[in-house]
Structures are given as structure tokens and as C-alpha cells.
Amino acid sequence: MNLELPEDCQALKRSLREFCEKHVKPKAREWDRTEAFPLETVRELGRMGVLGVRVPEEYGGAGMGALALAVATEEIARYDGSLALTVASHNGLGTSHLRIFGNDAQKKKYLPKLATGEWLGAWGLTEPGSGSDAAGMKTTAVKRGDKWVLNGSKMFITQGTVGDVFVVLAVTDAAAKQKGITAFVLEKGWPGFTQRAIHGKMGMRSSDTAELHFENVEVPDSHRVGEAGQGFIDTLKILDGGRITIGALAVGLGRGALEEAVRYAKDRTAFGHPIAEFQALRWMMSDMKTELDAAQLLVWRAATLADAGQRFSVEASMAKLVSSEVATRACNKAVQIHGGYGYTREFPVERYLRDAKLCEIGEGTSEVQRTIIAREKLKGV
Amino acid sequence: MLFPMKILVTAKRVEDPESKIKVKPDGTGIVPEGLKYKINPFDEIAVEEALRLVAKHKGETVVVSIGGKEVHEQLRHAMAMGVDRAVWVNHTGPLDQMAIAGLLKKVCEKEKPDMAILGKQSIDDDQNQVGQYMAEWLGWGQATFASKHESLDSDAEKSKTPALVVGADGKTVKVVREVDGGLGTVECTLPAVVTTDLRLNQPRYAPLPGIMKAKSKPIEELTPAGLGVDVAPKLTVLKMSAPAPRKAGIKVPDVATLMQKLKTEAKVI
Numbered sequence: 148m149n150l151e152l153p154e155d156c157q158a159l160k161r162s163l164r165e166f167c168e169k170h171v172k173p174k175a176r177e178w179d180r181t182e183a184f185p186l187e188t189v190r191e192l193g194r195m196g197v198l199g200v201r202v203p204e205e206y207g208g209a210g211m212g213a214l215a216l217a218v219a220t221e222e223i224a225r226y227d228g229s230l231a232l233t234v235a236s237h238n239g240l241g242t243s244h245l246r247i248f249g250n251d252a253q254k255k256k257y258l259p260k261l262a263t264g265e266w267l268g269a270w271g272l273t274e275p276g277s278g279s280d281a282a283g284m285k286t287t288a289v290k291r292g293d294k295w296v297l298n299g300s301k302m303f304i305t306q307g308t309v310g311d312v313f314v315v316l317a318v319t320d321a322a323a324k325q326k327g328i329t330a331f332v333l334e335k336g337w338p339g340f341t342q343r344a345i346h347g348k349m350g351m352r353s354s355d356t357a358e359l360h361f362e363n364v365e366v367p368d369s370h371r372v373g374e375a376g377q378g379f380i381d382t383l384k385i386l387d388g389g390r391i392t393i394g395a396l397a398v399g400l401g402r403g404a405l406e407e408a409v410r411y412a413k414d415r416t417a418f419g420h421p422i423a424e425f426q427a428l429r430w431m432m433s434d435m436k437t438e439l440d441a442a443q444l445l446v447w448r449a450a451t452l453a454d455a456g457q458r459f460s461v462e463a464s465m466a467k468l469v470s471s472e473v474a475t476r477a478c479n480k481a482v483q484i485h486g487g488y489g490y491t492r493e494f495p496v497e498r499y500l501r502d503a504k505l506c507e508i509g510e511g512t513s514e515v516q517r518t519i520i521a522r523e524k525l526k527g528v
Numbered sequence: 529m530l531f532p533m534k535i536l537v538t539a540k541r542v543e544d545p546e547s548k549i550k551v552k553p554d555g556t557g558i559v560p561e562g563l564k565y566k567i568n569p570f571d572e573i574a575v576e577e578a579l580r581l582v583a584k585h586k587g588e589t590v591v592v593s594i595g596g597k598e599v600h601e602q603l604r605h606a607m608a609m610g611v612d613r614a615v616w617v618n619h620t621g622p623l624d625q626m627a628i629a630g631l632l633k634k635v636c637e638k639e640k641p642d643m644a645i646l647g648k649q650s651i652d653d654d655q656n657q658v659g660q661y662m663a664e665w666l667g668w669g670q671a672t673f674a675s676k677h678e679s680l681d682s683d684a685e686k687s688k689t690p691a692l693v694v695g696a697d698g699k700t701v702k703v704v705r706e707v708d709g710g711l712g713t714v715e716c717t718l719p720a721v722v723t724t725d726l727r728l729n730q731p732r733y734a735p736l737p738g739i740m741k742a743k744s745k746p747i748e749e750l751t752p753a754g755l756g757v758d759v760a761p762k763l764t765v766l767k768m769s770a771p772a773p774r775k776a777g778i779k780v781p782d783v784a785t786l787m788q789k790l791k792t793e794a795k796v797i
């Protein structure tokens with residue numbers, strides 16, 4: 148068993164760290180305050196190939212695996228959770244759905260521009276009335292000749308307003324339930340397809356979140372992604388991969404919080420001592436470090452299984468569950484270690500805490516992850 | 529018409545200045561544990577300049593590093609940035625500047641580049657000698673401390689325009705260089721050795737597809753013996769010691785006191 152990251156992952160980690168130190172760290176606080184989507188920085192990441200991590204080389208991507216995407220996401224999240232969410236969702240959801248389930252024509256049309264970030268990708272599953280119960284969606288697509296007509300709406304869609312290419316799930320055969328859902332790829336600007344930005348999020352504030360509305364949107368059958376009725380089954384596979392990246396994102400935030408906490412604790416004095424000397428705080432930091440390492444190993448295990456072509460669904464759920472809860476805990480402790488200063492925007496730890504909380508909700512809540520793990524481990528009960 | 533250029537660059541492995549560097553208690557060197565390494569930042573600037581020149585003129589870039597197997601990391605880094613192939617001079621143990629220049633000279637004789645671009649110095653020993661020795665021994669043109677007129681925020685920099693300007697006949701290179709109190713310009717015949725200063729360019733971040741491509745780019749292995757270079761050091765390090773810790777500063781109550789102290793105590797104004 149080899150626990151060293153492969154050389155290419157180390158190289159991308161170094162490259163991203165240098166980039167983020169210079170172009171992300173100084174700006175993340177302002178992006179968060181103003182809810183500003185950092186389009187220029189995202190484009191720059193695109194030029195570095197960070198928006199096409201898993202896209203094969205023949206389509207202009209880096210052709211790297213799940214572990215590389217996890218490492219990239221973690222490294223960006225050390226500096227800015229929102230930007231990491233942009234990278235994670237663009238790569239892991241919309242782009243991956245087209246990469247894995249798209250036909251040749253669709254891949255040729257979309258992947259090269261998604262890989263370089265010229266186009267941004269979004270993925271619409273959740274609806275106002277259905278999240279955890281994703282198959283309970285109400286958006287419909289009705290076949291008319293060689294077209295489908297979409298009606299309904301989607302909720303909380305990342306890259307919802309800045310996105311150019313949208314993979315959207317819709318019911319095509321209500322009676323068939325989970326086997327009656329189909330995926331389509333839509334482009335911004337199509338008649339009847341509108342987006343509305345959602346503002347006022349607790350965290351991930353400079354990640355773009357929106358509602359999507361479909362009013363008699365005509366979608367040519369050539370824009371159906373995968374077989375009709377296969378959309379939800381494909382979606383579950385996308386979510387498996389997505390959960391690895393959300394786990395990695397959480398670990399990155401936790402690591403960022405720990406680094407800030409350690410620095411602050413060495414600097415700040417109370418009762419004539421650096422607060423880092425107090426056992427109560429030392430133990431907090433020990434727990435943070437230990438739990439984050441454990442979480443990171445779970446993420447790496449799931450990613451390594453995925454890259455080896457083995458089943459990784461439950462492992463991805465475990466990684467996401469543990470990482471997100473560990474991260475929230477670690478960020479909360481980091482705020483505590485900062486005392487009153489931690490409760491202000493002067494220090495980044497309160498932002499890390501707000502960002503980390505999303506990881507317990509997005510791409511399947513902690514409750515959903517536990518349900519999946521139990522289902523697998525308690526088969527037949 | 530632009531003549532294709534073949535450019536050789538160097539990639540020394542140096543301690544990452546962000547890791548904590550401690551001198552061993554017995555003064556025989558620095559503590560290797562926990563150290564991180566990276567490509568010498570001046571060499572990274574050299575790589576960037578070479579890539580820009582070749583993007584403009586076409587041609588080929590070759591990167592050289594001297595050291596044990598671990599320098600492959602720096603060679604791969606340069607290739608991830610875009611360099612075409614690498615030459616690895618396999619050697620472990622101490623090397624002084626003359627030995628390094630001697631090895632690079634031989635590699636240049638073998639590769640016959642139009643230009644060798646090196647960092648002006650490496651941030652570990654800060655010697656600033658290798659480029660100069662090399663140019664002298666090769667009998668090539670020499671331009672040290674290459675810089676540029678434009679700022680690093682300029683449009684020329686953003687559009688990755690090379691700062692080094694090769695003559696229309698492909699026989700000369702014009703180099704803006706940092707000199708005391710400003711910038712000077714020299715023109716020298718090719719082949720030439722150019723060493724880079726800090727404000728020549730802003731190196732690109734290794735792009736992810738580049739990192740993948742670098743894995744299959746070739747690294748040719750050479751040895752000092754094979755190159756016929758005697759690398760026995762003429763220079764030996766007797767002892768290393770950490771610089772004396774900085775004394776704590778003082779706080780002055782007001783500007784007047786500060787001015788007075790600068791005049792009478794520090795004697796700087």
C-alpha cells in the first residue's frame with residue numbers, strides 16, 4: 148500500500164498552491180462579502196486546465212483521474228471554498244455527465260470548450276420540491292416529433308447564471324418512476340429557458356447559485372444525454388464521483404482553518420503565554436489534525452478505487468459524510484481558538500465555517516449518506 | 529522571416545524558501561528533514577523566457593539539471609511548463625560553480641543550442657558565477673541579469689511577449705539588463721549565454737495537461753565521467769552557521785524622536 152500522492156498529483160497541487168497564494172488568497176474575503184463570482188480567476192484556472200481535469204486529452208482536457216480532481220479541489224478549498232465549489236461542480240457534475248454518458252457528437256461539441264473554461268457547465272437535478280428525494284422531481288419532458296418539450300424548474304443550481312451548458316434531468320415517463328427520468332443538455336439563451344440568481348447564502352457566497360425555469364423549452368432529441376429513462380441511474384453514478392470532490396473540498400477547508408488556527412494560537416497571548424501553550428487548545432488542534440487526516444484518507448481511498456475502475460459508491464458516501472462533518476467541526480474549533488476575532492470578517496475562519504456547512508448538505512445530506520451506507524452494510528434489514 | 533531557435537535552459541533543485549531551513553548543530557550542512565524543494569526561481573524565469581521565444585520563433589527547448597534522481601522532479605516541472613525534453617547529468621555529492629559550468633559547457637557543445645538561458649544565480653548558494661564561466665569557456669556572447677523595460681503588469685507581459693529580441697537574421701540577441709541604477713541594453717552574437725534577473729517575466733503555472741504530457745517526455749541521462757569533466761571541487765565548505773538572530777526592534781513615541789534617532793543613532797539621514 149502506497150500512501151504517497153503520485154507525482155502528477157503533487158505537481159498539480161504545487162501549481163495550484165502557487166496560483167492560489169497569489170491570485171485567490173488576497174481576494175477571497177472580498178468575493179465572499181460581495182457575492183461576486185470571480186469570472187477572471189475562473190477563466191485563468193481554465194487556461195491552466197483545472198476545468199478539464201478529467202476530460203480526456205483528445206478533447207483538450209488533462210485526462211487525469213478522480214484522485215487528481217480531489218487533490219485540485221482540496222488545494223483550492225484551502226483558500227476559497229466557493230471557488231473550489233465552482234471547480235468541483237463544473238468538473239464533477241455537468242462536464243462529467245457529458246464525458247461519461249454523452250455521445251460522440253455531444254462530447255465533440257461541448258467537452259473542448261468546457262475543458263478550457265471557455266464555457267462553464269452546470270447540472271440541474273434538485274427542484275424546489277425535491278432534493279434528497281431527487282427522483283420525486285416534477286420537471287417534465289414530453290416528446291413531440293424529434294423534439295422534447297421541457298416544463299418545470301430547478302433549484303440551487305451551481306453555475307446557474309454564469310453557466311453556458313446545462314445538463315438537466317426531467318421526467319419522461321412518470322409511471323416508470325426512477326426509470327422514467329432522462330437527461331438533456333441545454334444551452335443558455337434557448338427560448339423559454341431562464342435563470343434567476345439566488346442571493347443571500349450563508350456560505351459559498353461567491354459560488355453562483357440559481358433557479359432554472361423551463362417554459363415550453365424545445366430540446367432536439369440530439370440533445371438527449373444517454374438513453375431515455377436512463378437519466379436517474381446515470382445521475383447516481385455522477386453523484387458518486389461528485390461526493391469524492393465534495394469530501395475533498397471539505398478537507399481543504401478544514402486544513403485551511405487548522406493552519407489559520409495554529410498561526411493565530413502561536414501569536415496571540417493570554418495570561419502571559421501564547422494561547423498555543425494551553426492544553427485545551429492544543430487538544431483541539433490535535434483533534435482537528437487527526438480527524439482531517441482520517442477524512443483525507445477516506446477521500447483518497449474512494450478516489451483510488453474509482454481510478455482503478457472498482458466500485459466506490461459506498462466509499463464515496465463515507466468519505467463525504469466524514470469529511471464534511473470533520474470540516475465543520477474543525478472550522479468551528481478554529482473560530483473558537485480565534486476568540487472574538489474569529490467571529491469577525493477580519494479573519495478567514497468564520498468564512499471557512501460557513502462554507503464547510505454546505506458540504507453536509509450539497510450532493511446528498513449527511514442523513515442521505517448515512518442511509519446509503521446503512522443500506523449497503525445492513526443488506527436485507 | 530523568423531529563424532527557429534534551439535534554446536537550452538537550466539533547472540536547479542533548490543530548497544523551497546518557504547520551508548524552515550536549519551543549520552545542523554555540527555555546521556556540516558543544513559538539516560534535510562522536512563525540507564521542501566523546488567526549481568530555482570531564476571531558472572523558472574529562464575524556462576518561461578525560452579518558451580516564449582520558441583512560441584514566437586518555433587524551434588526546440590531543452591532543460592538540463594545536475595544532481596541525483598530527485599532532480600527529475602524539477603526537470604518534469606520544466607517540461608510540464610512546456611519544455612520539450614530534458615538532459616539529466618547524474619551526479620551526487622558536492623559540486624562547485626566551476627564544475628557546474630564545466631558540465632553545462634559540455635552539454636552545450638553536445639546540444640549546440642542557439643542560446644543558453646540560466647538563472648543569474650540560484651537561491652541556495654547565491655553565487656552568480658555559472659553563466660559567466662560558461663560564456664567565457666564556450667567563447668559565446670554573454671548577457672547577464674536580463675530584464676525588461678515594461679512592467680510585469682504591462683500588456684506585453686500579459687500577452688507573453690518575449691523580452692529577449694532576436695535579430696532578423698537570427699544571428700544576434702538584444703538584451704535589456706539590470707545595471708546599477710537602471711537598465712542597460714546589450715546586443716550580442718549568437719550563440720549566447722543569457723542569465724535572468726527577477727523582473728524579466730512572470731513564469732506560467734504548470735498547466736494540468738502539461739503535467740500529464742511531461743510524464744512521457746524523454747529524459748536523457750549523462751554523467752560527468754561520460755562528459756569528460758573532472759568535478760572534484762576546488763572549493764570546500766568548511767563550516768555553515770546560521771546568521772545571528774535579528775535583535776528586537778524598538779518603539780518610538782513620535783516622528784520627531786524617530787527622525788532624531790535616524791540622524792544620531794542610525795546615522796542614515
Ligand SMILES: Cc1cc2nc3c(=O)[nH]c(=O)nc-3n(C[C@H](O)[C@H](O)[C@H](O)COP(=O)(O)OP(=O)(O)OC[C@H]3O[C@@H](n4cnc5c(N)ncnc54)[C@H](O)[C@@H]3O)c2cc1C
Pocket residue numbers: 236240270271272273276277278279280302303304305306348351356505508509510511512513514515518
Ligand atoms: C449552495 C448549493 C449548491 C447546490 N448545487 C446544486 C447543483 O449544482 N445541482 C443540483 O442539482 N443541486 C444542487 N444543490 C441542491 C442540494 O443537493 C440539495 O439542497 C440537497 O440535496 C438537499 O435537498 P433539499 O435542500 O431539498 O433538502 P430536503 O431533501 O428537503 O431535506 C431536508 C432535511 O430532511 C432530511 N431528510 C430528507 N429525507 C430524509 C430521509 N429519507 N431520512 C432522513 N432525513 C431525511 C435531510 O437530510 C435534511 O436534513 C445545491 C445546494 C446548495 C445549498
